[in-house]
Amino acid sequence: METQESGAGNPIGSIGDWTACAADPGYRAAVLDLLGALAYGELSAFERLAEDAKFAPGLADKAALARMASAEFQHYQLLHDRLVEVGADPTEVMSPFVEPLESFHRMTAPSDWLEGLVKAYVGDAIATDFYREVAVRLDDDTRELVLRVMADTGHAQFAVDRVRQAIEADGRVGGRLALWGRRLMGEALSQAQRVVAQRDALSNLLVGGAHVQGFDLVEVGKMFNRITEAHTKRMAVLGLAS
Amino acid sequence: METQESGAGNPIGSIGDWTACAADPGYRAAVLDLLGALAYGELSAFERLAEDAKFAPGLADKAALARMASAEFQHYQLLHDRLVEVGADPTEVMSPFVEPLESFHRMTAPSDWLEGLVKAYVGDAIATDFYREVAVRLDDDTRELVLRVMADTGHAQFAVDRVRQAIEADGRVGGRLALWGRRLMGEALSQAQRVVAQRDALSNLLVGGAHVQGFDLVEVGKMFNRITEAHTKRMAVLGLAS
Numbered sequence: 001m002e003t004q005e006s007g008a009g010n011p012i013g014s015i016g017d018w019t020a021c022a023a024d025p026g027y028r029a030a031v032l033d034l035l036g037a038l039a040y041g042e043l044s045a046f047e048r049l050a051e052d053a054k055f056a057p058g059l060a061d062k063a064a065l066a067r068m069a070s071a072e073f074q075h076y077q078l079l080h081d082r083l084v085e086v087g088a089d090p091t092e093v094m095s096p097f098v099e100p101l102e103s104f105h106r107m108t109a110p111s112d113w114l115e116g117l118v119k120a121y122v123g124d125a126i127a128t129d130f131y132r133e134v135a136v137r138l139d140d141d142t143r144e145l146v147l148r149v150m151a152d153t154g155h156a157q158f159a160v161d162r163v164r165q166a167i168e169a170d171g172r173v174g175g176r177l178a179l180w181g182r183r184l185m186g187e188a189l190s191q192a193q194r195v196v197a198q199r200d201a202l203s204n205l206l207v208g209g210a211h212v213q214g215f216d217l218v219e220v221g222k223m224f225n226r227i228t229e230a231h232t233k234r235m236a237v238l239g240l241a242s
Numbered sequence: 243m244e245t246q247e248s249g250a251g252n253p254i255g256s257i258g259d260w261t262a263c264a265a266d267p268g269y270r271a272a273v274l275d276l277l278g279a280l281a282y283g284e285l286s287a288f289e290r291l292a293e294d295a296k297f298a299p300g301l302a303d304k305a306a307l308a309r310m311a312s313a314e315f316q317h318y319q320l321l322h323d324r325l326v327e328v329g330a331d332p333t334e335v336m337s338p339f340v341e342p343l344e345s346f347h348r349m350t351a352p353s354d355w356l357e358g359l360v361k362a363y364v365g366d367a368i369a370t371d372f373y374r375e376v377a378v379r380l381d382d383d384t385r386e387l388v389l390r391v392m393a394d395t396g397h398a399q400f401a402v403d404r405v406r407q408a409i410e411a412d413g414r415v416g417g418r419l420a421l422w423g424r425r426l427m428g429e430a431l432s433q434a435q436r437v438v439a440q441r442d443a444l445s446n447l448l449v450g451g452a453h454v455q456g457f458d459l460v461e462v463g464k465m466f467n468r469i470t471e472a473h474t475k476r477m478a479v480l481g482l483a484s
Binding site: 040043046047050051053054058059060062063066067069070073074076077080090091094095098 | 282285288289292293295296300301302304305308309311312315316318319322332333336337340
């Protein structure tokens with residue numbers, strides 16, 4: 001998280017506002033990619049959480065998941081409106097990310113309520129870590145939007161509480177969910193690497209575009225490592241070995 | 243809709259505010275039933291719309307359905323908060339309505355995008371008609387909440403546009419959807435009658451409780467007829483024979 005501390009909240013690291021930065025077509029394309037991925041991610045998170053709500057053991061849990069899904073949709077709406085504001089077509093901008101995200105979801109379809117909770121918790125956290133890392137390389141306006149959208153929607157504490165209760169009630173649950181957590185992380189990294197390989201503008205932003213200093217492919221590897229480390233810590237919080 | 247015009251917006255028909263009316267335990271029980279049915283209806287509508295979003299032919303349509311689902315959830319939240327405010331347990335109050343609503347949804351699971359749209363449109367409209375009819379028999383505070391929650395969430399025009407386009411493109415679609423609309427209305431009436439038969443307090447409110455004048459079983463039958471007539475008109479707006 002060093003990058004985050006030295007950049008995200010720090011005006012010294014500012015590369016300027018959107019108007020200044022977007023004059024560079026490469027930068028503009030990269031940010032549209034990023035917002036498109038984030039927007040489809042939110043829409044997709046909405047769908048998955050709404051689907052997982054069906055597994056809920058009771059009405060209060062069902063409503064809790066519906067509440068999170070609804071929060072994700074509000075985030076989608078912010079991103080959609082921003083894309084329209086900067087003259088982009090949201091559908092077009094989201095399209096390249098439909099397949100990778102749907103692949104991820106297909107490969108990690110939860111088979112029950114607890115797997116769904118762990119996925120919501122872990123998936124959301126991985127996405128948040130990634131976007132916070134990237135945020136330091138963004139113009140002020142885009143960074144503010146990204147950080148706002150990645151604000152906690154309440155998944156974390158809810159999932160942690162429910163999963164720990166389940167493990168306390170039946171220790172064998174822990175082994176199964178630990179395996180599940182590893183699979184989630186593996187699939188997330190696999191799809192992220194696929195996206196990086198396919199989206200030139202986005203990759204350029206990650207490895208250092210015109211407005212970015214001191215970032216290279218080794219740094220991308222380090223970023224993935226930091227996200228993996230954070231995942232390991234989160235699994236421990238859930239009471240799971242990673 | 244005569245009842246609506248002569249009552250809903252008319253202070254002359256007022257039976258007082260919640261505090262005054264809820265002193266009668268029968269009235270209080272009836273309103274908790276009504277709000278419970280409405281709350282679970284909204285949660286259930288959220289789930290169904292979110293599920294139907296999967297059938298959407300494109301990202302813009304998917305987002306439109308997710309937006310409606312999210313609006314239903316906001317309504318659920320208002321009802322939930324109101325139930326807590328009057329000292330009721332939302333889960334307990336919703337419980338009696340889970341089975342009838344799930345039965346309705348099980349009997350009317352849409353097999354494609356268009357059936358889902360017609361169901362969202364017709365189902366929402368039937369519910370709105372019913373609650374507007376009931377609203378005239380409610381205290382001022384509850385009536386205000388019910389009317390606010392039943393406000394259009396944008397289903398109507400969206401569904402009408404999409405269904406008419408589909409019928410224009412292929413006339414045979416109309417016959418299939420007309421049959422579907424009749425089935426939806428039949429199942430809705432069937433479940434509504436089941437609920438009326440099972441919930442004494444709610445039925446008393448419908449047929450005339452302590453605070454209600456001039457309403458009897460014949461009036462309940464007339465109410466169902468008015469709702470059926472309104473359904474017929476709505477099917478015609480969709481371009482379907484009912």
